[in-house]
Amino acid sequence: MPSVNGTRNGKNEEDFVGKKLRTLPTEILQRGKDVDKVDLQRNRLKHVAGISQLSNLTELNLSRNEISDFPSEIKDLHQLVRLYLNQNNLKTIPEDVFPSLEKLQFLKLSTNRIAKLPEDINKCHNLSYLNLSNNCLTDLEPLVGLPYIKELYAERNQLAELPYSLFETKSLTQFKVNGNPLKKPPEEVCAGGLKDIQNYFSMLDSNSPSVRSVKTMFLGTSMAGKSTLCRSLKQAYPVSVAEDDRTVGIEISEVESDGVRFYFWDFAGQEEYYNTHHVFITAEAFVILAIDLSSYQTENPQSFDEKVGFWIKNIHLKIPGSVVLLVGTHVDQCTDENEVEEKKKEIEENVEKMLKTHKSHLDQQKMNLQNKDNPSLYSDQINQIERLTEYNLKVLDLVAIDCTKPQDIRLLHDHIKNTVLNKETFPNLEQTLPKCYHEVEADIQELLRNGDISEHGIVTQDILLSELKNRHDTLNHDKLKLILQYLHRIGVIMWYKEIPALKNSLFVKPSFLITLFKDNCET
Numbered sequence: 001m002p003s004v005n006g007t008r009n010g011k012n013e014e015d016f017v018g019k020k021l022r023t024l025p026t027e028i029l030q031r032g033k034d035v036d037k038v039d040l041q042r043n044r045l046k047h048v049a050g051i052s053q054l055s056n057l058t059e060l061n062l063s064r065n066e067i068s069d070f071p072s073e074i075k076d077l078h079q080l081v082r083l084y085l086n087q088n089n090l091k092t093i094p095e096d097v098f099p100s101l102e103k104l105q106f107l108k109l110s111t112n113r114i115a116k117l118p119e120d121i122n123k124c125h126n127l128s129y130l131n132l133s134n135n136c137l138t139d140l141e142p143l144v145g146l147p148y149i150k151e152l153y154a155e156r157n158q159l160a161e162l163p164y165s166l167f168e169t170k171s172l173t174q175f176k177v178n179g180n181p182l183k184k185p186p187e188e189v190c191a192g193g194l195k196d197i198q199n200y201f202s203m204l205d206s207n208s209p210s211v212r213s214v215k216t217m218f219l220g221t222s223m224a225g226k227s228t229l230c231r232s233l234k235q236a237y238p239v240s241v242a243e244d245d246r247t248v249g250i251e252i253s254e255v256e257s258d259g260v261r262f263y264f265w266d267f268a269g270q271e272e273y274y275n276t277h278h279v280f281i282t283a284e285a286f287v288i289l290a291i292d293l294s295s296y297q298t299e300n301p302q303s304f305d306e307k308v309g310f311w312i313k314n315i316h317l318k319i320p321g322s323v324v325l326l327v328g329t330h331v332d333q334c335t336d337e338n339e340v341e342e343k344k345k346e347i348e349e350n351v352e353k354m355l356k357t358h359k360s361h362l363d364q365q366k367m368n369l370q371n372k373d374n375p376s377l378y379s380d381q382i383n384q385i386e387r388l389t390e391y392n393l394k395v396l397d398l399v400a401i402d403c404t405k406p407q408d409i410r411l412l413h414d415h416i417k418n419t420v421l422n423k424e425t426f427p428n429l430e431q432t433l434p435k436c437y438h439e440v441e442a443d444i445q446e447l448l449r450n451g452d453i454s455e456h457g458i459v460t461q462d463i464l465l466s467e468l469k470n471r472h473d474t475l476n477h478d479k480l481k482l483i484l485q486y487l488h489r490i491g492v493i494m495w496y497k498e499i500p501a502l503k504n505s506l507f508v509k510p511s512f513l514i515t516l517f518k519d520n521c522e523t
């Protein structure tokens, strides 16, 4: 039994924080019913045998211990109001615990390995705060029916679908679910918050289609072959791009292939556009990083930096959850296969080094904080760093091709198809959307084509809403606005709703906006 220096205050509160405890101290157990609150966080407890003797406990903090089996004695703590079990190794929670915790209002189970919730958790009638973030949950259905749930956190789990009925609960005011492979509702809907989720479900019916879509960004230096790749992939055949045909700003297009809708974003590689890229790089994406292999120089750090390093750094900063495919072009202009192989190898090795350095910097920073005199003061920062390390920019091996050769374009096309359909690489590919979301998107394009919206695509909110309302009498302004916000989040339109001077203007043709930015940058 380790020596313990628990501190007591007059209010029957016991503090045993960070004492390296492996079992509950006997002196606390002896005090039995007199104890009101116990803080045992940051110890080495694997179990809490005897805890049921503290039958008047209202608050129990067991966070940051080594508990892997849910302590069944907890169910005898009928007075418990707040329970912390976050940062342990819990995998399962048995049935029959929560119905007995009639007074429990606050439950923190974040950062464990829980894969399944007990079916009777919804019998914990007074629960108003529940944190389930950083676990492996695939289903929140057992939570349906919690009458007073107010705050619910389920970030970074394995949730693909959310139960509709959960959002019919009037009491719910806070809900966070980012970092899940969501398809129903898609992450971009959830990002809008509770109201967006509720509206999404109210518009969803049994006919709502499931679509697989992926935002594909073509990045790389000017003349690398981005537009050639983009246009050739669309045709599944080489399309020649003239030398003086530089992309101005950005070209956005859509193509359907093998049941997947690709949104192609072909960026200008010329330097004067670099300042504008961040405007359009928001969510996760599939990035095709084009590298002209013929002009790439091995053993020349500057060449690597300019053609590859610069882009990887930027992608890491702006879209850290992305998948990057390195595509080496112009192999026909390389001397032979050896040259191509050598360049491919060097690029892949350098990229790997970059990613490793990035990770070791984060680990180092984390260690510095953990080694401070009182690391619990920095636990929030440590958590943030841990979150950043979870974002693994995935960089796939380099595919070297000659863009003028039909079989090379086909090879790349098939390679992209296999990559995108790989569930591990793209867990978010499939999404279920109410039909009206697609219809509104198509309507905006039609309004543009018909000239009902001016050519540059700038339109006031009132005009757009009234045009859309004419076409969808079942959708009120609030619902239409939520759909427009979703389209903004996926990048189909731009709506700077938070900026007072711009909130009444919608940019339904983002490519025009970037040209404006370019002009600004040049002046």
Ligand SMILES: Nc1nc2c(ncn2[C@@H]2O[C@H](COP(=O)(O)OP(=O)(O)OP(=O)(O)O)[C@@H](O)[C@H]2O)c(=O)[nH]1
Binding pocket: 220, 221, 222, 223, 224, 225, 226, 227, 228, 229, 240, 241, 242, 243, 244, 245, 246, 247, 248, 267, 268, 269, 270, 290, 329, 330, 331, 332, 333, 401, 402, 403, 404
């Ligand atoms: N021989 C050969 N030419 C290529 C290959 N890929 C691209 N090109 C040519 O290289 C030139 C530049 O290609 P683009 O696709 O326009 O380059 P980009 O990356 O879109 O350039 P920016 O729009 O300026 O950013 C064009 O003339 C293409 O025809 C290739 O694999 N082999």
Ligand SMILES: [Mg+2]
Binding pocket: 226, 227, 228, 245, 246, 247, 266, 267, 268, 269
């Ligand atoms: Mg181009």
